[in-house]
Amino acid sequence: MITPLIELREVRKSYGGIDTPKVEVVRGISLSIHPGEFVAVVGASGSGKSTLMNILGCLDRPTSGDYLFAGKNVAELDSDELAWLRREAFGFVFQGYHLIASGTAQENVEMPAIYAGTPATDRHARATALLDRLGLASRTGNRPHQLSGGQQQRVSIARALMNGGHIILADEPTGALDSQSGAEVMALLDELASQGHVVILITHDREVAARAKRVIEIRDGLILSDSASEHAPEHTGDPGLQAADLRQRLDQGATQRGAWKGEMIEALQAAWRIMWINRFRTALTLLGIVIGVASVVVMLAVGEGSKRQVMAQLASFGSNVLYLNGSMPTLREPAGVITLDDVAAVGTLPQVKMIMPVIGNKLMVRYGNNNQEFYVGGNNTYFSEIFNWPVVQGSFFTEADEQSAAAVAVIGQKVREKLMGPHVDPIGQYILVENVPFQVVGVLQGKGASSGDQDSDERVVVPYAAAAIRLFGSHDPAYVTIAAADSGRVAEAEAAIDALMRKLHNGKHDFELTNDAALIQAEARTQNTLSLMLGAIAAISLLVGGIGVMNIMLMTVRERTREIGIRMATGARQRDIMRQFLSEAVLLSMVGGLTGIALAMLIGGALLLGNIAVAFSLTAVLGAFACAVITGVVFGFMPARKAARLDPVKALTSE
Template identity: 80%
Template sequence: MATPLIELCDIRKVYGGVDSPRVEVLRGISLSIHPGEFVAIVGASGSGKSTLMNILGCLDRPTSGNYRFAGRDVAELDSDELAWLRREAFGFVFQGYHLIPSGSAQENVEMPAIYAGTPPAERHARARALLERLGLASRTGNRPHQLSGGQQQRVSIARALMNGGHIILADEPTGALDSHSGAEVMTLLDELASQGHVIILITHDREVAARAQRIIEVRDGEVVSDSPSQPSADIPRQLQADDLRQRLDRGATQRGAWKGELVESLQAAWRVMWINRFRTALTLLGIIIGVASVVVMLAVGEGSKRQVMAQMAAFGSNILYLNGKHSSEELMGIVTLDDVDAIGELPQVKRVMPVIGDKLMVRHGNKGEQFYVGGNNTWFPEIFNWPVVEGSFYSEADEANGAAVAVIGQKVRDKMFGPGSNPLGQYLLIGNVPFQVIGVLQGKGASSGSEDSDERVVVPYSAASIRLFGSRDPEYVTIAAQDSSRVKETEQAIERLMLQRHQGKNDFVLTNDAALIQAEARTQNSLSLMLGAIAAISLLVGGIGVMNIMLMTVRERTREIGIRMATGARQRDILRQFLTEAVMLSMVGGVTGIVLALAIGASLLLADIAVAFALPAILGAFACAVITGVVFGFMPARKAARLDPVKALTSE
């Protein structure tokens, strides 16, 4: 005799237990169903027929007994194999239709094919063909609430047939329909039975049951009568148990088309977000504020850092100073102009400038005061980032000829010539030598202590050494490094060169103020990190909002989860669906947050607040938003994936 498709032996189902009353719903049911049968299971409400259908359709497991499907013990099947059976072997038609509200008729019909990995073009064509066959060609884009009860039931029948629908499990398919619609549905089931589909009809209506070739009556969880099957001789028995078992063995190990499932997940996620726009906006608010805060805070911190470092660099804090080592007994070392030229050849050195200077009496007319007078070469404005705002700086020719020209600071101009006056072309008596004023330096202010950079007179090094101080050797040498972040490397290169030139004698002193700017940079980095950490708290709060909304979504869409499981979704499919929604929420929030941050940054720039956006910071904030979606969306998604199919389907 042929192997039955379905074989139940002493199936029992008990609800309740230790903390609740024990209720035995099924009490030792045994039956077999073969290919080609149209079976009606009848019984009053509470007789256990719906529980029996859930067990037959692998939505529920019996408490005890043996269920063999196509010869395979169902108890030995894992969750993926059970999902394969619900997807490929069974097709469910429920009394309450159980269509996903947010999906169109065609999308509802296509669902089993998506989880089966059917290519999009193929499943689109099949879904349209099924709907057209069932008289719904003009309703493919309608959502369930736009369809009548009979039309919704026909959509659920089309969904049951999407992957073949070899065994149709119809639970009270006419219970919620008017007589006309009910008759149409029964005509469809008759037609399917005549085509070789196994029909298992659950009903309490004996007139409906009479359409079947075999009637099984269930009362109080037991089979009380089972009329013999009388299939018509012309009914094709397309599917034998051996064929289905072989397909189960092959198909349960196959993976679905993850790209198609991912695209469907993205579309479904976007549809749910759009339908619940107001709630989505409130959820996104936390992510948007979090991302915008992180980006803006880091940009403000970076802008402040660059501003402070630029201001400090204006005072020469990225400069090294070299001079000969002195003691109380004798001069131990002299830095010569030849040393200066050699240092200028080092690749780590950008500019080098000999300096000779001291405080001298400076006179103009009847005014006289001591100012620092320094002899420098023409690299002075570049090395100290100190431009001339009136007139010009002296030239290479002036330096070569020892010209008696001077560039003065702002306060020298104010004290010698009067505030706002024009000193260009006039003369200052420095010591006893007249120098013509050719330029005025930009105001810089005091760099430290009581020293004021604007009380300074700058003259050519050659003129200072010959006319004022009588020495060709520099008092010290000012050196600008190529890279302010690698000053230590520059310092080591200069030390090696000087030791080589001075026959190994350490008769010089090399100092730098670069440590000051580096310390300030570290302080600013710490400040930026602190600001970023504070802003990240809002991102964390946004993540918690995502988790809360996803938990609420799972609760609201529990029945949808049950529908997806009944149509063959695996646990990982449900996990992917809800995780995709969480990530999409975070991605939309992240992009919106970045746009908002750039808008705020533009406003701050217009208000003359230092802001410096960095691409790594923007990408990092976006990545954090996505990670937040994954982390906080995983728990609700896992909760959804672990729901019991029967409980999910019967939830309100």
């Protein structure tokens, strides 16, 4: 016996139940359809013929009974296998054409081949050939609204044939056409039937049904008559081989994935078209993403710029500097003393780059009739290098000045302003330090105060020997300033100095060793925290933008429900529908992200012109863009999943 291509056994379909009255639309239909048949199912509106077509086309499942396709029970097939049948075995021709409004005639025809994974070149050629064959060669680039009803129906027939169209399911294909266009469509269906395609025509028009070789009349969900019941149907070709071939292809290829690259490109192209068609709404949706990304990038850039500015200022006070001084006296121990011999010994350590003994105190300084109290310190020639504190006028004293205890001085900016005023050239002038004359040889660059301390610019720097002999009468330093060889290994230098000093002082710890690294690290942590807070505040706007994306995608799913049904009818799997809408959400977010980055750069440029510290980080920019994309995925997932789970029949009949 020849295996029927389609066989129904006591198939029933009912709707409702539980909270609504149960309505049985198909009530125990049994029939067989073989390859090569041209069958018309005729009946009045409400007779159940459209529901029967949906069951035959695997758009809907029967409530009870068996549906065998090429001997395979359809009830055993999963959603991907059903999609394969709709894509590879069936081709739908609907009364309402059901073309995707945003796609061209060529793109509508190619859709089943995209989901089948057909290479782009092959599907372009086949779609062009089909449209040419149906007299639409000059209309390939037209969209549905630019075509007449007859032309749209021919496009839907070409789409039905794209993957072979072994079984053409035509639901009232002439119902919305004028008589001439209807005759042309029926002539096409006659031609397809003569070529061996199974054509199942659903109609209420008996004249149209008379074109078929077999007429099945249905009423109230039951078969009233079947013209094939009294004689065997005529088949064309080798029907047994055709059914077996489809069964074999179903068993082998139903779960295979299509060409993801082609599907992704088509999804992105469709997403871009939708965005462009609804560009005003798209722009409003993008606004949240744009503001969010721009805010994150700008806030982080401002935070990083401020951090770098603060760190640069702190570094100018010596980020690798350690301070060594004698310990304070206690009831049991006298004050610790650091000697020049200690200084010389510490200076030989490999972890030490430079070392400078310091002796100083606040002293009265006079120029002319002006008396001011300033910090006067004796230092060696490493002063400028250790503290990164250059001379902006004149020069620093030399090693020869240090060796000879020369009475020369380098003054800070505030000393110059308070003693001499802005109009006096200080170089070569004499100042009295505790009535000892010192000649000014240089002026230090302005530095300001660090961490609330005394203003660093209110100081006078003289050679160490001159200070010891002429001002303080002691050669022992008050403290020692040490520059570590590596600013990243200050702790290692501190440990080496501590060990050496204990050795020099016979194991006593009568000294103190401190550094500014902890202060700088604490400041850096504070700035990092501030940057993160600014970024978090800005990220809230990105979150709001994501909610906007989700809202617009939910609206899009509702507006395009019929399109989703069309894609499912042409073979789209659930993952294809999910990919389509996720692609739209991600593309929306990507465009918003790129626009936000561009806006951030413009804002950053404006801030720089306003002398506000801004430092753009590639990591921050890429991170903000990645967050925008992730936002699209996260907030687009729920609408995409909702679209993928729609019932094909309900989606197709939605308004």
